[in-house]
Amino acid sequence: MSARAMTPSDTVSLGGRAASRRLLAVLGCDSVGAYSLLRLERGAMEPGIPGQFFMLEAPGALLPRPMSLCQAPPGELAFLVDPIGMGTRALCALEPGDAIHVLGPLGNGFDLEVERPLLVAGGVGIAPMPYLSEALGRPPAIAGFRTDAQAEAARILLPGAQVAVEPQLVTDLLPDDPGDVLACGPEPMLEAVRALAPSVQLAWEAPMACGYGACYGCVVEIDGRYERLCIVGPVL
């Protein structure tokens, strides 16, 4: 018999990262422009490196939702959620007194050894930027959104960031010599940023069932091969 005692709060190796699964209390869910900032009691959960993600139990949904950490104030973990589907709407409906299972931190975060960082965000891709900004000493940032309501999130979470709202694009704000770009946003935006900036770290997104390499659902094509984004990314 191989089974060994393992309690859910053990920190174990998942996808090559030290992660744990814990039940975290909901402290609040605050409206931030068009999005919601879900604040959880941190407990013994490690916040991880900016750009890493957590799998958040969405009440009523079969599968958890991958979310990068937005803020890590003392005793808290905060996630920015865009209520676009069944799971994300359930997350945005959480209230103090609720508790959800959280698994993480998972995946490959941003490399913080950069000389001239510039943060570039598109839409809800602004999620990992506040935590990243803090880790890098508040470098310059630019953010692009579809609507003013979404752009409100940048004014609250990333004060000082230059903001573009469509039809203006975030790439319109990209300087000629952008330095070391750290970006998160929708795929077309990331491709556009990559075409304009020689040094980039890009945080990609894909539907994920597990977040730790079990399901092979989140693959992206890299050099002609399908690689699991949860293991090799989300920052590539």
Add this chain to the structure above:
Amino acid sequence: MSNGTPILNASGCLDALTAPDVARSLDTFVTKTVTPLRREGNPPPRIAESRGWMLNSIGLQNPGIDDWCEGSLPRLHELGVPLWVSAGGFSAPDYALVCERLDEIDAVEAVELNLSCPNVDEAPETAAELVAAARRTTSKPLYAKLSPATPDIAEAARAVAAAGADGLSLVNTIRGVALDPKLLRPRLARGAGGLSGPALLPIALHCVDACARAVELPIVGMGGVTSGADALELVSVGATAVALGTVLFSDPFAAVRVRAELEAELAARRAASAAEIRGAARESVASRSPSAH
């Protein structure tokens, strides 16, 4: 083990090399299906979800038997968890080739024949013909993993038993389509995918029940198990082991919980072992079926 009921993972629902502690929480680890040649699998999107079910369309992504033997096998062996290998292919010779390779490997305790992947083109041969081809190349225990999408699964069970299967794995996912509600187009790149999750449990219960009546083989029951109560239901209709699939995606530590819950369920029923429970539902269903009167 829980009162004699081993807890496994369903093939394709866990990578022991990216989650070694999760693999060690199981009584046996079953690999993702290995085919003769490397496969990149299907293009994304590969998964879709709704209430009570998910679809996957992975398409047997795997390194192929040569690279698997060289790269994965030694590391899997180091984990110290009993190892079953899921073997797949697109023809009888494919299955025979993979099984012949596995036959030489002491670390492999058994081979599960994936006879029913819903996400690739099927082999032209019947399940029984594929089992017979595999049987000729290996003396390892062979488990036949059958699709629930068949008019008479008991007949399929009898056929693979006659062809030399040592056990059954019931059930694989069943093919389905999820549509984007706005675009009314399939959400998966390949269109259809394999349905799993709690919605699959009643289908698994039917298949295990029907096969347990038809053949005297051990049965690994799987399909939508999320709790010890679900596992107990599969045991009661004839499963001798239970495998966890989709639940591992939301809870990597589900085996620990399901094992404890199953033990508690048995204790509450004052059953000393799962064997005592096994067949309970079979007798009660039989006594109420029209043929019993």
